Amino acid sequence: QVQLVESGGGLVQPGGSLRLSCAASGFTFSNYWMHWVRQAPGKGLEWVSDIKYDGATTYYGDSVKGRFTISRDNAKNTLYLQMDSLKSEDTAVYYCAKDYAWHLDYWGQGTQVTVSS
Numbered sequence: 001q002v003q004l005v006e007s008g009g010g011l012v013q014p015g016g017s018l019r020l021s022c023a024a025s026g027f028t029f030s031n032y033w034m035h036w037v038r039q040a041p042g043k044g045l046e047w048v049s050d051i052k053y054d055g056a057t058t059y060y061g062d063s064v065k066g067r068f069t070i071s072r073d074n075a076k077n078t079l080y081l082q083m084d085s086l087k088s089e090d091t092a093v094y095y096c097a098k099d100y101a102w103h104l105d106y107w108g109q110g111t112q113v114t115v116s117s
Contacts, residue, residue, distance in 0.1 A: 002026040002106045004096050009111030016086050016115070022079040022096030022108055030054070030074040033099035036081045037107075038092035046092070049081065050099065063089075086115045 008020040020036070036048040049060045049070040058070050069082040079096050091114050097104035 002098065004098065004106055004108035006094065006096055006108045006111040009094065009113045011114045011116065012086055013117050014086060014088060014115055017082070017084045018086065018113060020081040020083065020094055020096075020111060020113070022081075024077045024079065024096075024098070027098065029072075029077040034072060034079045035097045035099060035104060036070060036079075036094060037097055037104070038090075038094045038113075039110075040089070040092040043092075048094070051079070083113070086113075088115050091115050 003025045005023045006020060008018060010018065012018050030053055032053050033050055035050040037045050038048050039045050047061055048064055049058065049068060051058045051070045051072055055072050060068060067085045071080045093110040093112050095110045096108045098106040
């Protein structure tokens with residue numbers, strides 16, 4: 001069965017960096033676009049970024065453009081999100097999700113990122 005397991009979250013000071021990972025299993029990872037989505041406390045879901053199945057194309061939400069970098073290692077079935085210049089408003093639970101025909105059909109359990117001094 002499809003499994004997505006995020007890791008790498010934690011507490012970081014404003015201006016700091018974190019790298020999130022998402023380990024995928026149960027499907028052919030290299031065949032699918034993948035996404036990162038986040039949910040801040042008391043707010044709805046916010047799409048963050050996505051990456052083409054071969055890693056050749058990436059897109060970002062305006063709020064993270066220039067600060068976050070999505071990447072993938074298809075040999076390791078792993079998705080990454082490098083987050084730099086973190087701000088308090090980046091505090092959220094971050095989810096990785098698998099794409100199928102432009103909807104997100106499987107999600108991980110999420111990892112908490114807290115940006116605070």
